[in-house]
Amino acid sequence: MRIIPLYPAYHEANCYIAVSTCGCRSACANECAVFDPGADAERIFNRAKNNGLEIKSIILTHAHFDHIMAVNELVALTGAEVYIHKGDLQALYEPSLNLSGLIGSSYTVNADVKVNALSDKDQVKVGGEYFTVISTPGHTPGSACFVCGDVMITGDTLFGSNIGRTDFPGGDISQMKESLRLLRDTEGDYTLYSGHGGETTLSRERQHNYYLFPQFLGK
Numbered sequence: 021m022r023i024i025p026l027y028p029a030y031h032e033a034n035c036y037i038a039v040s041t042c043g044c045r046s047a048c049a050n051e052c053a054v055f056d057p058g059a060d061a062e063r064i065f066n067r068a069k070n071n072g073l074e075i076k077s078i079i080l081t082h083a084h085f086d087h088i089m090a091v092n093e094l095v096a097l098t099g100a101e102v103y104i105h106k107g108d109l110q111a112l113y114e115p116s117l118n119l120s121g122l123i124g125s126s127y128t129v130n131a132d133v134k135v136n137a138l139s140d141k142d143q144v145k146v147g148g149e150y151f152t153v154i155s156t157p158g159h160t161p162g163s164a165c166f167v168c169g170d171v172m173i174t175g176d177t178l179f180g181s182n183i184g185r186t187d188f189p190g191g192d193i194s195q196m197k198e199s200l201r202l203l204r205d206t207e208g209d210y211t212l213y214s215g216h217g218g219e220t221t222l223s224r225e226r227q228h229n230y231y232l233f234p235q236f237l238g239k
């Protein structure tokens with residue numbers, strides 16, 4: 021899987037375009053997915069178009085406003101389907117849960133947008149490859165990471181040298197610790213693309229991120 025990052029200029033979260041590198045020559049070779057379109061639907065759409073890519077799916081790491089606020093517009097441009105862990109489904113339609121009030125908005129995903137609810141270990145097809153869902157509650161009830169090959173999209177669960185907050189509605193520090201232990205103990209190494217900040221690797225975070233240390237996690 022190839023990841024094209026769209027790092028934002030303002031408050032919104034990182035957005036990623038994921039392109040299958042399976043190498044097949046069928047129609048799916050031009051398909052891509054967009055992770056966390058928080059703003060600027062047109063910029064995301066044009067970035068994909070300029071790469072010869074068609075956006076077939078929008079995958080959300082969780083339902084906070086800074087990760088979802090371009091969903092309606094991007095769906096209108098592309099007809100893409102939305103995928104989100106079932107634990108954050110309600111927040112798409114509830115400003116008090118997606119926190120859009122923090123920026124004076126009351127954003128909700130339109131009722132006619134096709135949304136697919138995901139569970140742990142579900143797979144989402146992108147071109148000729150699949151992302152596997154890892155349920156990682158803590159930042160929100162439905163926070164999830166998405167793994168394909170050595171790529172891991174971590175949302176607001178794990179950042180370079182930091183982790184997501186757990187003091188928002190639905191946040192839970194003990195669930196967060198459980199999720200972080202799960203990620204820390206995942207075998208092998210991954211390039212991590214998180215919701216905020218630059219890319220990093222799991223091995224680097226295991227070594228340098230205090231929030232993955234036994235001192236924080238308890239074991």
Ligand SMILES: [Zn+2]
Pocket residue numbers: 082084159176184
């Ligand atoms: Zn968040």
